[in-house]
Amino acid sequence: EGTKNKRQWTIDDFEIGKHLGSGKFGKVYLAREKQTHFVVVLKFMKKKQLTECRLEKQLRREIDIQSHLKHPNILRLYGYFWDDLRIYLILEYAPEGDVFSELRRCYRFNESKAANYISQVIQGFIYLHSQGVIHRDLKPENLLNSCGSIKIADFGWSIHSNSKRKTLCGTLEYLPPEMVRNEEYDFRVDYWAIGVLTYEFLAGDTPFESLSKPELYKRIDATDFQFPIFFSNEAQDFIRRLLKRSPSERMTLEMALRHPWILRNICDDG
Numbered sequence: 001e002g003t004k005n006k007r008q009w010t011i012d013d014f015e016i017g018k019h020l021g022s023g024k025f026g027k028v029y030l031a032r033e034k035q036t037h038f039v040v041v042l043k044f045m046k047k048k049q050l051t052e053c054r055l056e057k058q059l060r061r062e063i064d065i066q067s068h069l070k071h072p073n074i075l076r077l078y079g080y081f082w083d084d085l086r087i088y089l090i091l092e093y094a095p096e097g098d099v100f101s102e103l104r105r106c107y108r109f110n111e112s113k114a115a116n117y118i119s120q121v122i123q124g125f126i127y128l129h130s131q132g133v134i135h136r137d138l139k140p141e142n143l144l145n146s147c148g149s150i151k152i153a154d155f156g157w158s159i160h161s162n163s164k165r166k167t168l169c170g171t172l173e174y175l176p177p178e179m180v181r182n183e184e185y186d187f188r189v190d191y192w193a194i195g196v197l198t199y200e201f202l203a204g205d206t207p208f209e210s211l212s213k214p215e216l217y218k219r220i221d222a223t224d225f226q227f228p229i230f231f232s233n234e235a236q237d238f239i240r241r242l243l244k245r246s247p248s249e250r251m252t253l254e255m256a257l258r259h260p261w262i263l264r265n266i267c268d269d270g
């Protein structure tokens with residue numbers, strides 16, 4: 001069908017509300033579109049900074065991919081616009097904010113909350129993979145909570161790039177062995193990342209936490225991790241089947257959705 005006549009938005013179309021977050025690449029504000037009173041999040045990014053760090057390509061890729069994705073567990077990118085100083089992203093608002101802050105506030109999630117969140121993340125990834133999208137840099141900083149619905153957002157290099165996470169290695173903790181070894185990788189890096197995410201939700205720390213990058217890489221490559229004693233056997237089995245060194249041995253997302261740990265914890269009132 002013909003391209004929809006997407007109108008050119010300008011900053012004057014919006015009333016700017018409270019400041020939600022900020023970091024290296026930009027500031028995030030609550031905003032309301034003046035005509036419809038539709039509430040959105042506007043991310044302001046300085047063009048100069050993006051060009052200096054040669055991020056235009058990555059931002060364009062994100063916009064091209066994200067603006068076509070429509071799924072309850074993927075944060076909507078409604079559009080974007082620019083003026084001579086800045087580029088603006090028009091994003092879906094997730095009132096409960098990012099899951100990283102939520103996890104740090106309550107230190108770790110109980111098994112039913114973790115399974116509920118992981119089941120939603122898996123549904124989002126099944127959709128992403130069906131759209132040919134991989135490697136979304138999954139970590140709690142890139143998950144937002146909207147009234148209990150988990151939204152995967154590809155933050156690119158923005159406000160969450162280890163601006164909150166205290167560990168030395170920041171975002172490297174989610175890398176799978178094939179990426180640590182700089183080998184070819186495919187969508188099954190996301191299976192590994194879901195294993196790491198599940199462990200972090202239940203333990204409060206990542207499974208390969210290390211004091212140095214070389215040690216982290218060694219532990220990842222050797223899949224050297226232990227479970228805290230309070231992990232249920234089902235949770236351990238679920239994580240073990242995802243944290244397999246060889247991508248082809250990792251259980252698929254469809255199998256993960258049917259794993260006893262998920263089924264046992266999903267109360268059927270959704």
Ligand SMILES: O=C(O)Cn1ncc2ncnc(NCCc3cnc(NC(=O)Nc4cccc(Cl)c4)s3)c21
Nearest residue numbers: 020021025055058059093094097098153155156158
């Ligand atoms: O907790 C918070 O973050 C604040 N907060 N609270 C509620 C809430 N609801 C929605 N969104 C929020 N924040 C914006 C989330 C983003 C989504 N997508 C992005 N993409 C991006 O930044 N791309 C990008 C930037 C710079 C360079 C490059 Cl290459 C790519 S940022 C919200």
